Amino acid sequence: MAMTPIENAAEGLPKRVKIVEVGVRDGLQNEKVQVATAVKIALINRLTNAGIQSIEVGSFVSPKWVPQMADTAEVVRGLPVKPGVAYSVLVPNMRGLEQALETGCREVAVFAAASEAFSQKNINCSIAESLARFGPVIEAAQKAGVNVRGYVSCVMNCPFTGDVPAEKVAEVAGALYAMGCYEISLGDTTGAGGPLATRRMIDACARQVPVTALAGHFHDTYGMALANIYASLESGVTAFDSSVAGLGGCPYSPGATGNVATEDVVYLMQQLRIETGLDLPLLVEAGNYISTYLERPANSRIAKVLSAKQSPTITGAASSQAV
Numbered sequence: 001m002a003m004t005p006i007e008n009a010a011e012g013l014p015k016r017v018k019i020v021e022v023g024v025r026d027g028l029q030n031e032k033v034q035v036a037t038a039v040k041i042a043l044i045n046r047l048t049n050a051g052i053q054s055i056e057v058g059s060f061v062s063p064k065w066v067p068q069m070a071d072t073a074e075v076v077r078g079l080p081v082k083p084g085v086a087y088s089v090l091v092p093n094m095r096g097l098e099q100a101l102e103t104g105c106r107e108v109a110v111f112a113a114a115s116e117a118f119s120q121k122n123i124n125c126s127i128a129e130s131l132a133r134f135g136p137v138i139e140a141a142q143k144a145g146v147n148v149r150g151y152v153s154c155v156m157n158c159p160f161t162g163d164v165p166a167e168k169v170a171e172v173a174g175a176l177y178a179m180g181c182y183e184i185s186l187g188d189t190t191g192a193g194g195p196l197a198t199r200r201m202i203d204a205c206a207r208q209v210p211v212t213a214l215a216g217h218f219h220d221t222y223g224m225a226l227a228n229i230y231a232s233l234e235s236g237v238t239a240f241d242s243s244v245a246g247l248g249g250c251p252y253s254p255g256a257t258g259n260v261a262t263e264d265v266v267y268l269m270q271q272l273r274i275e276t277g278l279d280l281p282l283l284v285e286a287g288n289y290i291s292t293y294l295e296r297p298a299n300s301r302i303a304k305v306l307s308a309k310q311s312p313t314i315t316g317a318a319s320s321q322a323v
């Protein structure tokens, strides 16, 4: 039987997707070392030079809770204005929004959860309290002409209580969308979800929120992230969060590893003939830049392949060591 030509692989899938780079926030918030402000700015510049147009650059949260993000104001102030690039910051409350407005941010994100236990651990309040808190924050942001994105954490699994019902995720996503968030990012915080659960969860959310306003945010703890992205594409999702070099985890989700690596998502999209607008070699360079600073190899499959290809044992430059 003839092989299906690769040109047909993307049939029924979107022709273009948006990648939201979250490594500088979701990734670096979980590092044990405090990454220098200048390094964060240099990384963000490398990422936007690679074509990234939506990027989270920090969060205005309590520095006692997440000290790695304490320099967010300096990061924002150090960023050049680049046409078409949206820099975003996380804000948990009105105080965070005020700081975002003072520093000139044009986009913020509020973050809720579909699990009560995670909501308490992450932002010290119940889901209902968080939604009540976000209402005035979203309203004030919109009055200031600032776009608001919404997050729902624990969309399939909670690190403290296990499985999370899709209907609860849809309820929280619907509430954030009704309050004015332009896009709802669905976070598989633990990375424990698989493609069938993803499909069920996305389809439940799409009954409350237009599917074009949903984004997938997959951690790769169990190696399921790319499969979950594919399942989301089949359900009509056209926006995905990812972290260059697979940076990250979540300080309130013990054991969770980083987000899916941006480089790997771009490679998947290339294989599916789906446009991202991103330059893969420049992304790999950006990932290598921050990984070198963190003194470890970049955690993307693409970077590993490229580094193996450049290894002397593979190229033959040191053929005595080659197998």
Ligand SMILES: CC(C)(COP(=O)([O-])OP(=O)([O-])OC[C@H]1O[C@@H](n2cnc3c(N)ncnc32)[C@H](O)[C@@H]1OP(=O)([O-])[O-])[C@@H](O)C(=O)NCCC(=O)NCCSC(=O)C[C@@](C)(O)CC(=O)[O-]
Residues within 6 Å of the ligand: 026, 029, 059, 060, 061, 062, 063, 065, 066, 090, 092, 093, 095, 096, 097, 111, 122, 123, 124, 151, 152, 153, 154, 187, 188, 189, 217, 250, 251
């Ligand atoms: C939400 C709070 C602040 C509540 O914390 P709280 O203790 O309930 O708040 P509070 O109002 O009682 O204030 C306590 C202290 O925090 C200060 N404070 C209060 N608000 C702010 C602020 N905006 N900026 C700076 N400082 C602030 C406030 O001034 C006070 O300072 P003190 O008097 O003790 O010196 C706290 O729980 C917090 O900061 N949590 C951090 C949560 C966080 O950043 N988590 C990681 C991001 S979410 C995530 O990673 C998941 C996601 C989005 O990626 C998706 C996924 O994968 O699941």
